[in-house]
Amino acid sequence: MPEPQIRKSAIVTETIWHEGGPVAETPLRRAAAMTVIANPFAGRYVEDIQPFMEDLKPLGEQMAQDLIDALGGDPSVIEGYGKGAIVGTNGELEHGALWHAPGGYAMRAKIEKSMAIVPSTKKxxxxxxxxxxxxxxxNASYVRSHFDAMEVGIPDAPKADEMLLVLVMTTGPRVHNRAGGLAAQDVKGEDGLR
Structure with a gap:
């Protein structure tokens, strides 16, 4: 398949100092990279769609690097991540699932301590x-302090024959984390869980 046809991209960054409690000594930073591409399968059912995952790999790598750069350029400060996709109405949910591997593995390849599976959503x-x-x-999915979400979107996307692909990275826990559980400093980093 040809390389993805990109219509537009955007990066959104947030710096969170507090959520109504005391001001954090170190604010939480999080960022989302979003790219709107043409959906090559829109409007028809295609049985073999997996080869498109290979075509998406360079885009995933670029978006992951763009996020690291937006958060200061040092991949060692990245502590959390996630990914997602919105498929336009002429596509199907399975088209968004093609982003799982290229988006997730791109982030894991650039972040040294990244044993945890990358959580995902699509619609x-x-x-x-x-x-x-x-x-x-x-590095460890059981670290409750980093359970979070980032709401994203682009006003004019995705159009019916497009997909909006998303990667998210964060630099730390929720600013007022008090939920207990495994602390980030106690992660063993052996199995992606603890």
Whole structure:
């Protein structure tokens, strides 16, 4: 298949100092990279869609690097991640599932401590649809302090024959984390869970 046809991309960054409690000594930073591409399968059923995952790999790598750059350029500060996709209404949910491997592995390849599976979400939606992208600790899924989500979207995307692909990275826990459980500093980093 040909390389993805990109219509537009956007990066959104947030710096969170507090959520109504004391001001954090170190604020949480999180960012989302979003890219709107043509859906090569829109409007028809195609049985063999897996080869498109290979075509998406360079895009995943670029988006992951763009996020690291947006968060200061040092991949060692990334502690959380997630991914997602919104498929335009002429596509199907399975088209968004093609983003799982190229998006997830791209982030894991660039972040040294990234044993945890990258959480994901996807849906079919019209232009302006929003998506809550789940986030977990990059090295251990059981770290409750990093359970989070980032709401994303682009006002004019995805159009019916497009897909909006998303990667999210964060630099730490929720600013007022008090839920207990495994602490980030106690992660063993052996199995992606603890």
């Amino acid at each position: 079919v939606g019209a232009p302006g649809a929003r998506l809550d992208v789940p986030v977990t600790h990059a």
